[in-house]
Amino acid sequence: MLSRKRSIMSDALKEEIAKEIGIYDTVQQEGWGGIKSRDAGNMVKHAVEMAERNMQKQ
Numbered sequence: 001m002l003s004r005k006r007s008i009m010s011d012a013l014k015e016e017i018a019k020e021i022g023i024y025d026t027v028q029q030e031g032w033g034g035i036k037s038r039d040a041g042n043m044v045k046h047a048v049e050m051a052e053r054n055m056q057k058q
Helices: 011-021 024-030 037-057
Strands: none
Touching: 011 024, 011 037
């Protein structure tokens, strides 16, 4: 039995990123399991870029 880990990103952040990269419709229709692994990777990349920009502002 696999245990599910809690997400590091909040649902609101994931939804924001999904909207920005254009996959939110898929998420709404199929859930998070419906996105391609490439899209999941792009979400992580986008989140890292956001974090880096926020760190530069500080």
